[in-house]
Amino acid sequence: MPEWLEELAPIFILLTVITLVVWRLPHVELGHSKEFKRRRFMNWFPLGMTYAFLYMGRYNLTVATSSLGDLITNADFGSIKMVGTWVYGLSFLINGPLTDRIGGRKTMLIAALGAAFANAAMGLLIWSGPRENLVPQLGFLYALNMYFQSFGAVSIVKVNAAWFHLRERGTFGGIFGILISLGIYFAFDWSALILEHAETQWVFFVPSILLIVFFIASFIWVRDTPSDAGFPDIETGDASSGHAQHVHKGGVKETIRSIGYVGGLMLRNPVIIIIAAIEFCSGFLRSGLMDGYGLFSRQTNVDNFLSHNWGMVQCCAGILGGIIAGLISDRVFNSRRGPVASILYGVMIVGSIVMWLTMDNGLAVSATVSIMTLSIIGVHGMLSGAASMDFGGKQNVGIVVGIIDGLVYLGQGAQYLCFSRLAPSAEAQAVTSNWSFLPMMYLPAAVLGLVLATRIWNAKPTTGGAH
Numbered sequence: 001m002p003e004w005l006e007e008l009a010p011i012f013i014l015l016t017v018i019t020l021v022v023w024r025l026p027h028v029e030l031g032h033s034k035e036f037k038r039r040r041f042m043n044w045f046p047l048g049m050t051y052a053f054l055y056m057g058r059y060n061l062t063v064a065t066s067s068l069g070d071l072i073t074n075a076d077f078g079s080i081k082m083v084g085t086w087v088y089g090l091s092f093l094i095n096g097p098l099t100d101r102i103g104g105r106k107t108m109l110i111a112a113l114g115a116a117f118a119n120a121a122m123g124l125l126i127w128s129g130p131r132e133n134l135v136p137q138l139g140f141l142y143a144l145n146m147y148f149q150s151f152g153a154v155s156i157v158k159v160n161a162a163w164f165h166l167r168e169r170g171t172f173g174g175i176f177g178i179l180i181s182l183g184i185y186f187a188f189d190w191s192a193l194i195l196e197h198a199e200t201q202w203v204f205f206v207p208s209i210l211l212i213v214f215f216i217a218s219f220i221w222v223r224d225t226p227s228d229a230g231f232p233d234i235e236t237g238d239a240s241s242g243h244a245q246h247v248h249k250g251g252v253k254e255t256i257r258s259i260g261y262v263g264g265l266m267l268r269n270p271v272i273i274i275i276a277a278i279e280f281c282s283g284f285l286r287s288g289l290m291d292g293y294g295l296f297s298r299q300t301n302v303d304n305f306l307s308h309n310w311g312m313v314q315c316c317a318g319i320l321g322g323i324i325a326g327l328i329s330d331r332v333f334n335s336r337r338g339p340v341a342s343i344l345y346g347v348m349i350v351g352s353i354v355m356w357l358t359m360d361n362g363l364a365v366s367a368t369v370s371i372m373t374l375s376i377i378g379v380h381g382m383l384s385g386a387a388s389m390d391f392g393g394k395q396n397v398g399i400v401v402g403i404i405d406g407l408v409y410l411g412q413g414a415q416y417l418c419f420s421r422l423a424p425s426a427e428a429q430a431v432t433s434n435w436s437f438l439p440m441m442y443l444p445a446a447v448l449g450l451v452l453a454t455r456i457w458n459a460k461p462t463t464g465g466a467h
Contacts, residue, residue: 009305010312014185017316018178030165036231040163043229046217047156048179050112053214054152055183056190057119057207061142062291063191064126064203066298071134074295074429078420080139081291084146085283086413091150092406099151103224104158107151109215114148116211123204146409153405162225165234167335180377181318184290188311271459274452275383276407278341281449282383283411285348285442286376290314292419292438293369297362299429306366317370321378329382337382338456344375345453348446351375356439360432372442379449380408415441 032040061080065072072080099107122141125134156179191203223229297307306313325340333339351372358364383404418441424434 010309014312042221046221050214050218051152051156052179052183053210056186057115058149059187060191060203067200074423075420076135078416082413082416084142085409087143088146088150089406089409091147095151099154099158104155105222105224108155111148111151112211112215116208118145119204119208123201127201178319181315185311185315274455276404278452279404280407280411281445282380283408284415284445287412288415289373296435300432302362304363313370314373317374318377321374322381325378325382341379341453344379345450347375352439352443359436
């Protein structure tokens with residue numbers, strides 16, 4: 001294949017997949033006017049792209065690590081990511097209720113501005129900072145970045161909960177998967193391209209600049225509800241339906257009491273607890289696949305099209321996984337999320353075993369991990385992107401998404417803890433067999449995720465049940 005064609009092939013594949021998927025997206029007709037649909041697009045598109053560039057400013061550390069050599073070891077990388085993801089996971093205690101109080105638009109703006117600042121600071125540290133203190137300083141800045149990042153998922157779901165009916169949310173779960181996947185593509189492939197033409201600090205500077213651009217776009221276009229944009233609010237058919245939306249107007253004590261009351265309702269809902277536990281497993285597996293395979297392929301010199309274009313592969317796999325999960329959920333299982341999660345977790349179990357059996361075959365491992373990535377992003381899109389709106393309702397979705405997405409990142413932190421303890425040292429990292437711990441690390445989480453997913457097989461929200 002000519003070099004120029006090899007360079008353009010990933011972009012062509014990615015654009016083809018996105019075009020075909022968007023063209024084939026099903027449309028649930030609920031009587032929305034064309035003007036409403038156009039305005040809704042102008043609402044979620046800048047919001048979604050902001051979220052995608054938050055992802056770029058989150059996973060760019062993985063690519064930057066490969067260019068820093070001995071300055072950051074595998075163990076250092078695992079420790080930095082562990083602390084950052086646990087900060088993210090625990091931040092829902094503050095940021096979920098805060099999003100419900102002040103609205104998703106404001107908290108997404110906070111996320112974009114804060115993450116832009118943190119990424120710029122990491123870039124400056126790499127550019128001019130003292131090398132002997134690089135790891136603790138980078139760890140602190142990454143943790144700060146992850147605090148602001150934790151507003152992202154809560155904010156995007158909070159805003160879209162008011163704009164999408166229950167029957168439209170399976171498809172939106174697929175769109176949610178597309179946005180996640182684009183962010184991963186930006187983080188891995190764009191960052192790798194930046195490294196080919198610029199110094200490492202630009203891996204952090206570029207997402208910082210892009211986040212500022214979409215901060216401005218979101219400020220201009222995004223509104224919390226249709227009524228804020230001049231349209232009638234819609235009946236969403238979720239757990240808040242039939243209840244007026246309450247706005248906290250009291251002081252701190254009243255807000256804490258309200259948060260405690262709503263949080264208690266959510267935590268006493270066994271479906272939400274199970275979904276959160278499933279997403280803990282999803283977080284463990286997703287980070288293990290994205291970062292674990294990425295480091296494995298680079299450090300063992302896996303040489304094939306999939307490994308060379310890992311960001312594009314993850315993006316396509318995530319898009320297809322999200323769309324397939326959404327379609328099956330809405331069209332086959334009547335908007336139930338549990339059956340789809342069960343099927344995809346079954347794929348994760350099989351994939352873990354196949355990966356372990358083929359560790360010496362780089363292409364087989366790459367293909368298997370691609371299918372597993374499709375599956376786990378499909379689960380995440382279904383549960384964080386759709387089920388959180390279903391069972392929390394537009395009124396309380398911030399707290400629910402906070403709980404669910406917080407568990408995703410606590411799961412990621414657990415994976416990074418395992419990775420930092422099990423990953424091979426610099427002297428041993430080039431030997432393929434030293435990475436066989438990866439599929440064996442995935443398997444227990446996949447089995448637990450399947451068992452939990454079967455527990456919510458028939459779960460659907462009760463209208464007005466959570467308020």
